[in-house]
Amino acid sequence: MNGKIHVILLAAGNSIRFGNNKLLHKIDGKPLYQFLPDTLKEVQSCDGVHCIVSQYKEILEQMAERGYHCVKNDKPEDGIAHSIRLGIEYLEEIGVLMKEDAILFGVCDQPYVLAETIEGLLESYRESKKGLGCLCKDGRLGNPAVFGAAYANELKALTKDQGGKKVIHRHLEDLCRWEAASAFELEDIDCKEALNLVQNIRQWQKKDLYFRIPESLDTLWKNKRMSQKSTELSGYRKRIGMREFLQHTGLSEVTKATVALVGAGGKTTFAYRLAEALRAEGKAVLVSTTTHMRETKEHCFIWREEPEAEVQLKSLRKCIRTPEVWTVGRKAEGGKIKSLPEEVLEELRKWEMILILEADGAKERLVKMPAEHEPVIPKGTDLVIGLTSQMAIGQKVGTAHRPELVKAFLGKTEEELLTEDDLFLIMTSSKGLKKNVSGIFLPVLNRCPKDWCPKEKQNWAEQGIILCEEME
The missing domain is CATH 3.90.550.10 (Spore Coat Polysaccharide Biosynthesis Protein SpsA; Chain A)
Incomplete structure (x- = not known):
């Protein structure tokens, strides 16, 4: 034409x-x-x-x-x-x-x-x-x-x-x-009534995240424009938004899945960006934790000892049918919520929805190594996303969460600085972010400055590390 x-x-x-x-x-x-x-x-x-x-x-x-x-x-x-x-x-x-x-x-x-x-x-x-x-x-x-x-x-x-x-x-x-x-x-x-959705969806569209996906990874992209190769960053595809990221992970193709987030450097923010994007696609979504996470000021369903579980589950079903993204957990100290009873979590995983779990703690640090009891990933989890912040590069080892474990793993002192090679090792090791992972694993270097790339970019791409840019 x-x-x-x-x-x-x-x-x-x-x-x-x-x-x-x-x-x-x-x-x-x-x-x-x-x-x-x-x-x-x-x-x-x-x-x-x-x-x-x-x-x-x-x-x-x-x-x-x-x-x-x-x-x-x-x-x-x-x-x-x-x-x-x-x-x-x-x-x-x-x-x-x-x-x-x-x-x-x-x-x-x-x-x-x-x-x-x-x-x-x-x-x-x-x-x-x-x-x-x-x-x-x-x-x-x-x-x-x-x-x-x-x-x-x-x-x-x-x-x-x-x-x-x-x-x-x-x-x-x-x-x-x-x-x-x-x-x-x-x-x-x-x-x-349809206007209730407008504010949420337009707000999400304005607060998109942007990703660089390794060319080596298989994708579920349907549209050939999305599969163009990059000429500016060897080993990585062109810059894409959260919607295309959902297609890459396959989450846009399913209505039921369990997603666990582990690591450090923005897990909670990433979890809600992911949830908002899925909700904007018409998916039923619920956010929770297997450890602890911040209690949201709005749309947080606090699970209590009373009334009985069946009554609370009925109320929770009504919540996830609304336009908003809901969080559920038991009340904990310090303005946080904690994990649900095991039998309740298993019931939720049967529902026709995307369940997003914060499955690791980092006390708002940029990088971490997991302790013996971490992370807490439920058996049969469909997708594990492991995050580390690019902002950790140049910071002292002692600023990490569980610095003694980071020191032992990297062979460094607390005063030495973290390098991109250090983050690479943590993100790709079965002792690091891949610990306890049995299903699909996607390592994400979070909060990357626009157009930043690792020195060994081909090696990073071959290991499947996704670069997530800061929001504009």
Whole structure:
């Protein structure tokens, strides 16, 4: 496909289920209808005319100031088909829709979709030589969707509430699908209850972590753009975000798993970033500990001796169905929670959810060696993530957690400085972070400065060490 890709945004709905004009409802001070146009500003593949179809004067005036071509829909009661027809007829009227062109249709009540996802769809569509393209997740088709100009007449023939999917389902053999990383990217806001998810998901999207994944590791990535090799950091793939990291680990593909975090240097923060990302993908998630961890100020379920376990488990099930990430544990001293009774933990591991366990203690130090009783990894844990902080490099051995064990392992004194070679040994040794690990193990060097890389980067990559950058 060598033509231009025009954009038609649909913003003419009556918001019947919402109760009032949802498109003008503000989230973080911004009207809902502005999220998709703001996202599209970052999509370079949309190189044609951008227009919006709406019944609302305020929206048309604001979008005209942004440079959009604005089309008034005076008959919104005629359904989405009327808006589609008005948009196409406008492009034809001004003479910009050529036979080699395509049109990207988007709805303005869809705030979760990201620019990189739309860019991936359009790049894949261009390469596929097919006439149709749309986002999908686990077989479900969604918006935005792209239609070659050859389908313009068929789209204009739609009636009432028939949308573009009607045309897509007639021509599935001509459809290019692009898998969204998150199911929430396909969601629109139909009712006020759905707004409860917006704050959590948008906040997570702004606080992403970034990773460099070794090329040597097998991945579950589906989209070929994610598997490009790096030319700037030998042995490592290009910089990716948390969503792609979930695909790499396989967590985006499952609904039930136990994940244990061991080591030092940001386990708790990493656990909640991981949990928030999984929750944003629609997964049921619960955070707990097999040792001790800080008690969260909100959404923390304290397990008590009374009432009986069955009653508490019923209440906990309700908690994990909410948009928030919940933590569970027994009350401990010093503002902390401690591990659940063994039988309760085993019951939770049977549930259809991702259980994230902080399975090691480090007293907020940057690096550690485990004691004889550490870490506490439940038998049958699916994935163990071992963390050490890059910030430990250049610090004295005596600053580590359990410095006497670190001294003995490295053969250093407390006054000597830790090097990246020292961290490498701790992260890859069965006496270090790999201790008691029987399943899949992913070593992560946490809090790396942007563009930092180890001197022996090829060796680090071959050992599967993932580099996690500081949040921007």
